[in-house]
Amino acid sequence: MKIKPLLNILGALLSILGITMVLPIFISYGYGESEALSGFLYSSSICLGVGIPVWLLTRHNRSFTNRDGFAIVTFSWILTAVAGALPFYFSGAIPNITDAFFESMSGVTTTGASIIGNPITLPNLPNGIESLPHGILFWRSFIQWIGGMGIVVFYIAILPLLGVGGVQLFKAEVPGPVADKITPRVRETAKFLWIVYVGITAVEAIALMVAGMDSFDAICHSFTTMPTGGFSTKNASIGHYDSSMIHYIIIFFMFVAGVNFTLHFRAINGNMKSYVQDKEFLVYLGGTVIVTFLIFLAISLQGNSISHLNFRESLFATISILTTTGFGSEDYELWPVFVQLVLLSLMFVGGMGGSTGGGMKVIRCMLLVQYAALETRRMLHSRALIPVRIGKQLIKEDVVRNTLGFFLFFMMAFMVSTIILSSMGLDLETAIGAAASAMGNIGPGLGEFGPTDNYALLSDPGKWVLTFCMLLGRLEIFTVMVLFSRTFWK
Numbered sequence: 001m002k003i004k005p006l007l008n009i010l011g012a013l014l015s016i017l018g019i020t021m022v023l024p025i026f027i028s029y030g031y032g033e034s035e036a037l038s039g040f041l042y043s044s045s046i047c048l049g050v051g052i053p054v055w056l057l058t059r060h061n062r063s064f065t066n067r068d069g070f071a072i073v074t075f076s077w078i079l080t081a082v083a084g085a086l087p088f089y090f091s092g093a094i095p096n097i098t099d100a101f102f103e104s105m106s107g108v109t110t111t112g113a114s115i116i117g118n119p120i121t122l123p124n125l126p127n128g129i130e131s132l133p134h135g136i137l138f139w140r141s142f143i144q145w146i147g148g149m150g151i152v153v154f155y156i157a158i159l160p161l162l163g164v165g166g167v168q169l170f171k172a173e174v175p176g177p178v179a180d181k182i183t184p185r186v187r188e189t190a191k192f193l194w195i196v197y198v199g200i201t202a203v204e205a206i207a208l209m210v211a212g213m214d215s216f217d218a219i220c221h222s223f224t225t226m227p228t229g230g231f232s233t234k235n236a237s238i239g240h241y242d243s244s245m246i247h248y249i250i251i252f253f254m255f256v257a258g259v260n261f262t263l264h265f266r267a268i269n270g271n272m273k274s275y276v277q278d279k280e281f282l283v284y285l286g287g288t289v290i291v292t293f294l295i296f297l298a299i300s301l302q303g304n305s306i307s308h309l310n311f312r313e314s315l316f317a318t319i320s321i322l323t324t325t326g327f328g329s330e331d332y333e334l335w336p337v338f339v340q341l342v343l344l345s346l347m348f349v350g351g352m353g354g355s356t357g358g359g360m361k362v363i364r365c366m367l368l369v370q371y372a373a374l375e376t377r378r379m380l381h382s383r384a385l386i387p388v389r390i391g392k393q394l395i396k397e398d399v400v401r402n403t404l405g406f407f408l409f410f411m412m413a414f415m416v417s418t419i420i421l422s423s424m425g426l427d428l429e430t431a432i433g434a435a436a437s438a439m440g441n442i443g444p445g446l447g448e449f450g451p452t453d454n455y456a457l458l459s460d461p462g463k464w465v466l467t468f469c470m471l472l473g474r475l476e477i478f479t480v481m482v483l484f485s486r487t488f489w490k
Contacts, residue, residue: 002068004058009072010079011054017083018047023142024087028135036133039091047083070482077147077471081105084143092124093136102455102463107140108147109474110356112230112326112443113466118456128235134216140231141223147474148227148257148356149197153190196264201226204253211245225253228357230326230443237328237451238316247312247329251319258284258323258351279391280363284352287362291342292318298336321346324358326443328451340446344433347440348410358441358473360410366390367403402478409477414439417469424462434458438469 021044028037084104088094094103099115099122106113115121117128125131132140201222208218217233224231234240238250256264259281266274275281296314300306313330320327321343332343350359367388374386388395414435421431426448433446434455444451455463472480482488 002065005068006072006075007054008058010075011051011056011058013076014047014051014079014083015055016051017080018044018051020142020146021047021087021139024135024139027138028133031134033133033135036087036091036093036135039087039089039093040135040139042090043083043086046086067488070479070488074471074475074480074483077108077475080143080147081108081471084108084139087136087139091133091136093132094122095124096121098460098463099456102467103140104143105467105470106443107143107229107231109441109470110144110147110227110229110324110358111438111441111470111473112144112224113437113445113449113470114231114443114454115456115458115463117235117454121456129233130235137220137233138216141220141229141233144227144229144231145201145223146227148229149194149261153193192265193261196261196268197226199268200253200256200264204249207249207253208246211249212243213241213246221250222253225250225325225327226257226356228254228257228323228325228351228355228441230320232327239329244308244312247316250327251316254319254323254325254327255288257325258319258355258357260352260354261356262354279393280352280366283366284362287349288318288322291322291346294342295335295339298339302336317343318346321442322349322357323351323355324441324443326437328444331450331452333446333450333452344436344446347436347442350440360407360440363390364403364406367395367400368407370395371400371404406477409481410439413469413472413477417465420465421462424459426462434462434466435469438466439473441470441473 021040025037025040025044028034028040081101081104084107085094085097085100088100088103089097094100094115102113102115105111114129116125116132119126119128129137204225205218205222208221209215213221220231220233221238223229230237232238232240238247241247259275260278263274263278263281292311292315295318296311299314300310303310316327316329317332319325320329324347332340348360349365350361351357353361353363355361367390370388370390374388377386388400417435417439418431421434422428426434430445430447430449434449437443437445437449444453448457449455455466458466
């Protein structure tokens with residue numbers, strides 16, 4: 001592996017992050033939050049003071065291989081999480097290094113799991129999240145927004161520095177079994193994706209402000225909805241707002257964020273039929289409708305009443321978990337066990353490939369089901385050559401193998417992390433929920449870490465385990481696991 005190209009990109013990335021801290025600096029100054037202002041000034045100075053010299057000293061070393069791309073992507077995300085933790089730590093908002101890094105990694109990977117909200121662990125925040133300075137609240141949302149479309153994709157779109165190596169990074173980071181490129185030029189693709197991403201975010205912010213949310217909260221919630229992150233500026237999350245319009249706006253944009261962004265791009269360019277022509281989208285939409293109906297029926301029978309509120313909460317919970325956003329509007333642990341098991345299953349599914357959602361992705365689940373069905377047919381017709389198809393599209397054998405390998409690694413990582421968490425004293429329900437939530441980049445889990453709880457009381461080793469799971473889930477296993485292979489370092 002080439003070290004200098006890695007350092008060059010990491011140095012540039014660190015410099016960019018230092019520059020982006022100017023936004024919360026102005027916000028902290030505007031609200032007169034001196035501690036937060038100092039924290040961002042220190043953090044920005046460190047990022048620029050380290051990043052610029054490293055970038056300048058290695059600026060003539062930008063050529064790298066496909067192998068180097070995996071290391072660059074993984075270390076870019078880790079470095080971003082480290083840089084993102086600095087304002088939390090230096091501002092005094094989160095004085096514990098482990099907690100600060102956990103919160104930052106949760107934000108960058110768009111998981112949305114938080115350690116904020118318990119006065120025992122953070123007595124400086126008596127009112128939980130709502131005690132945080134505005135600059136810190138903005139930063140929590142902003143790092144999710146950057147992480148949503150991808151750190152490296154952001155880098156490719158903003159700075160024309162990667163040259164030919166951009167393809168390797170794009171393939172290593174873009175979620176889904178196949179990187180669905182809009183154009184042959186990866187840099188233009190990244191820019192187009194970001195234009196769509198920014199545009200939809202702006203529309204949501206305006207819609208929330210029209211619905212009655214104040215401008216600061218509207219911007220922050222838009223920054224966490226589109227990346228399917230789930231950080232909120234309120235302790236009760238979206239449940240804080242007693243407005244059906246706000247809830248439905250959030251529901252709509254969570255659903256939009258869970259859709260492959262190439263479909264949005266094609267729709268914006270006049271091809272509205274691209275949605276209904278995409279088999280994965282139809283399954284994604286159909287699954288949302290079916291699960292919403294099942295949950296609505298279950299909670300209506302539990303309460304012996306059919307109401308609009310039950311429907312809204314059913315739809316909200318379904319889309320929030322399926323898209324891995326993790327916003328809360330109601331405590332789903334008060335619902336029937338059947339509903340909780342359904343939501344747990346959704347944590348493994350996630351949004352569409354090419355969306356900002358986490359999980360295994362709808363397309364992979366479709367491939368697994370299709371492959372299982374074909375294997376059954378092959379047992380009856382051993383000499384038949386039956387290819388795997390999704391709609392009219394023929395799926396290549398290497399994509400099928402990649403999907404099977406991904407599923408194996410995903411479930412192995414889930415089981416190992418569950419066992420480790422259980423060995424730390426967590427009950428089985430809590431351990432399963434936490435592992436599934438971290439691997440799927442959801443946020444809320446089950447048991448002690450349900451939608452009305454947080455991860456503050458989890459032990460430090462447990463937090464590091466979940467932090468690693470978040471990174472694995474966001475970079476889709478292989479990008480990280482390949483670094484643990486002997487052959488990678490030969």
